[in-house]
Amino acid sequence: MSEGSFTTTAVAAATTADWVDPRAMLRDPFDTYDRLREQGSVVWVPALERYLVTGFAACRAVEADQATFSADVGGSGATMARALGAKPMLRKDDPGHAVERAPINPGLRAKSIRASWGPRFERNAQIHLDVLRERGPKQAELNRDYAAPVAARNLVDVLGFREATPEEMQRWSHAFIAGIGNLADDPGIWARCDDAQREVDEHLDVLLPHLLRHPDTSMTSALANAGLPEAAVRANVKLTISGGMNEPQHMITNMVWALSRHPEQRDRVLADPSLWPVAFDEALRWLSPIGMYPRETTRATVLDGVELPRGATLGVVIVAANRDPAAFEHPERFDIARSQRAHLGFGSGVHLCPGHWAARIAVGEIAVPRVYEALQGLRTDTRRDEAWFGWVFRGLTDLPVTWGPS
Numbered sequence: 001m002s003e004g005s006f007t008t009t010a011v012a013a014a015t016t017a018d019w020v021d022p023r024a025m026l027r028d029p030f031d032t033y034d035r036l037r038e039q040g041s042v043v044w045v046p047a048l049e050r051y052l053v054t055g056f057a058a059c060r061a062v063e064a065d066q067a068t069f070s071a072d073v074g075g076s077g078a079t080m081a082r083a084l085g086a087k088p089m090l091r092k093d094d095p096g097h098a099v100e101r102a103p104i105n106p107g108l109r110a111k112s113i114r115a116s117w118g119p120r121f122e123r124n125a126q127i128h129l130d131v132l133r134e135r136g137p138k139q140a141e142l143n144r145d146y147a148a149p150v151a152a153r154n155l156v157d158v159l160g161f162r163e164a165t166p167e168e169m170q171r172w173s174h175a176f177i178a179g180i181g182n183l184a185d186d187p188g189i190w191a192r193c194d195d196a197q198r199e200v201d202e203h204l205d206v207l208l209p210h211l212l213r214h215p216d217t218s219m220t221s222a223l224a225n226a227g228l229p230e231a232a233v234r235a236n237v238k239l240t241i242s243g244g245m246n247e248p249q250h251m252i253t254n255m256v257w258a259l260s261r262h263p264e265q266r267d268r269v270l271a272d273p274s275l276w277p278v279a280f281d282e283a284l285r286w287l288s289p290i291g292m293y294p295r296e297t298t299r300a301t302v303l304d305g306v307e308l309p310r311g312a313t314l315g316v317v318i319v320a321a322n323r324d325p326a327a328f329e330h331p332e333r334f335d336i337a338r339s340q341r342a343h344l345g346f347g348s349g350v351h352l353c354p355g356h357w358a359a360r361i362a363v364g365e366i367a368v369p370r371v372y373e374a375l376q377g378l379r380t381d382t383r384r385d386e387a388w389f390g391w392v393f394r395g396l397t398d399l400p401v402t403w404g405p406s
């Protein structure tokens with residue numbers, strides 16, 4: 001399989017995909033991604049006013065060249081700065097980006113995460129396993145009763161927000177995400193986002209001076225003690241609140257959904273727990289919770305044979321790249337035995353998710369294995385309705401589960 005190279009040398013203008021319907025993508029985007037990729041790895045989509053990049057090699061090429069493909073985009077870059085109080089690292093290129101990113105890297109390495117947060121992740125899972133058990137096999141809903149609150153508690157810990165509740169963390173996260181996506185300028189969304197900003201700032205008013213005197217292993221402490229302007233510290237904490245909860249939450253439900261649909265693979269993982277990390281990565285490739293993120297060209301360029309003007313807005317569709325047949329054999333199959341496993345679910349290049357070890361450990365090594373250990377025979381409950389939502393960010397909003405003998 002060719003993983004990072006282009007097969008074409010000819011240069012042409014982008015073709016137009018005027019058939020793309022974003023409302024249909026909300027229900028199920030995968031047919032659209034397949035059709036787009038067949039049309040070309042870089043295609044102009046009028047309904048979204050951007051070029052969608054769906055080829056694996058093309059997505060990788062974008063991330064390898066931030067001088068040409070900048071993360072400092074207009075549109076959602078402006079709403080992100082408005083929603084979070086200032087532009088965070090995600091909307092900056094190096095060297096400015098690296099100054100804000102470097103302080104958090106050491107605390108998010110696998111060894112640090114296991115030492116600082118492993119026991120907390122275990123405790124958080126246990127608290128909500130009890131909730132699931134209490135609901136019982138006829139009423140338990142994995143997203144509401146387990147995935148969302150466990151992901152929220154884990155983020156409270158990693159950020160060191162000891163005084164915050166998981167409910168507050170969920171509310172803030174949703175308010176920031178809605179604000180970042182508020183291109184239509186809906187005043188109700190801004191009002192909720194402003195409330196979340198005020199509440200998080202009130203926590204930080206107390207926490208930041210405390211952490212300067214008493215540094216700890218939290219992400220907030222790493223940012224606070226890095227000599228950054230305080231506005232940058234606050235914006236990056238809020239960025240993490242918006243990004244560090246939803247995706248781990250979706251990965252808990254995605255893994256259980258994928259394994260329930262592939263019982264023979266589930267049984268292999270349960271018989272050999274060393275396969276949990278592989279199952280995590282294959283689920284992340286197959287059902288990437290972040291579908292797309294934006295980039296903007298700083299100059300006229302050519303991407304996989306397609307001419308792009310200066311100032312072109314791109315949607316880097318990593319979930320489509322993760323199902324590119326040029327990179328993965330039978331990409332539509334969930335297969336923990338596949339040999340090629342490097343995927344783009346955590347992005348790539350300088351913005352590669354710094355929380356990838358936190359997510360791998362919290363979800364793939366703790367939250368999902370523990371729920372299978374505690375509730376023998378765990379599976380999705382097909383008698384009740386499940387629900388998916390979204391395509392830029394996609395996840396299960398309802399996942400009824402049951403357990404015991406089938």
Ligand code: HEM
Pocket residue numbers: 089090091101158239240243244245247248251289290293294344345346347348350351352353354355356358359
């Ligand atoms: C399975 C769970 C997760 C997934 C799939 C995920 C995915 C991603 C992706 C794709 C990006 C790059 C976006 C872009 O380039 O525009 C990113 C960036 C980021 N993620 Fe995650 N993430 C996850 C969990 C987390 C966690 C747990 C944290 C924090 C504890 C976190 C914090 C961040 C931050 C701060 C950035 C910005 C990095 C930068 O700009 O250099 N993420 N994530």
